[in-house]
Amino acid sequence: MKDNETVWIDDIKTLADEKGKLTRVSFRQRRRDGSWQQRKREIYDNGNSATILPYDPQRKTVLLTRQLRLPVYLQDGAERMVEACAGKLDGEKAETRIVKEMEEELGYRIAKVERLFALYVSPAAVAEKIEFFTCAYSPADRVSAGGGLADEGEDIEVIETTLEQADAMIASGEIIDAKTVILVRWLSDRVAGSA
Known part of the structure; x- marks a missing residue:
């Protein structure tokens, strides 16, 4: 299967297909010098998602979550992780999904959200676009009190803190989630620029 002038897909093999799909892709890549190189990569695709950092400009506060993230627990022993509200799109438009996630996880009903940008956070092995x-x-x-959906295994603590304190949580290593760091730093820059 030829994709274009620089990549030729030889084989795609599914290794696991439960909540997400893990595949092994064998392919050839044309290098910049014109030669072809045989390669293999494992790609994990658990679907695209959306994330949001709500901001109260009057009180200068943001809403975050704290919950168990098993990979972080297994790697670092951290039982709960501070991060921005997020959720899988599951076929919905990102704007629609994130409004629902805010109500489920944070307990806030918002009618209007502002899209900032879309990013791949770990494009070497993860297909997810956020x-x-x-x-x-x-x-x-x-x-409502928020907290997520128990039937989906969610047990989410809602945290309201100042934007300044969220920035300090990044500096201290309390916030180590990439999407959250991006949102907090982006919003801090925006607020500083409008002051």
Whole structure:
């Protein structure tokens, strides 16, 4: 199967297919010097997602979550991780999905979100593309305690903190999630630029 002038896919083999799909791809890549190189990569595809960092401009606060992330626990022993609200798209538009995730996880009902950009966070082995959002919120938008959906195994603590404190949590190593670091730093730059 030839894809284009620089990549030729020889074989795709599914290694696992449960919540996500793990495949091994054998391919040939044309190097810049014109020669062809045989390569293999394992690719994990667990679907595209969306993430959001809500900001209250009056109180200068943001909403974050704290929950178990098994890979982080297995690697570092951290039982719970601080991160931005996020969820898989599951075939929905990113804007629609992130509004639902905010209500499920954070307990806030928001009608309007602002799309920032889309990024691949680990493109060498993970197919997931993440859509990044922000929005304005206030205490009046709270409709429940949040916490996620128990039938999906979610047990999410909602954290409201200042944007300045979220920045400090990055510096101290308390926030180590890439999507959250990107959102907090992006929003900090935006707020500083508008001051």
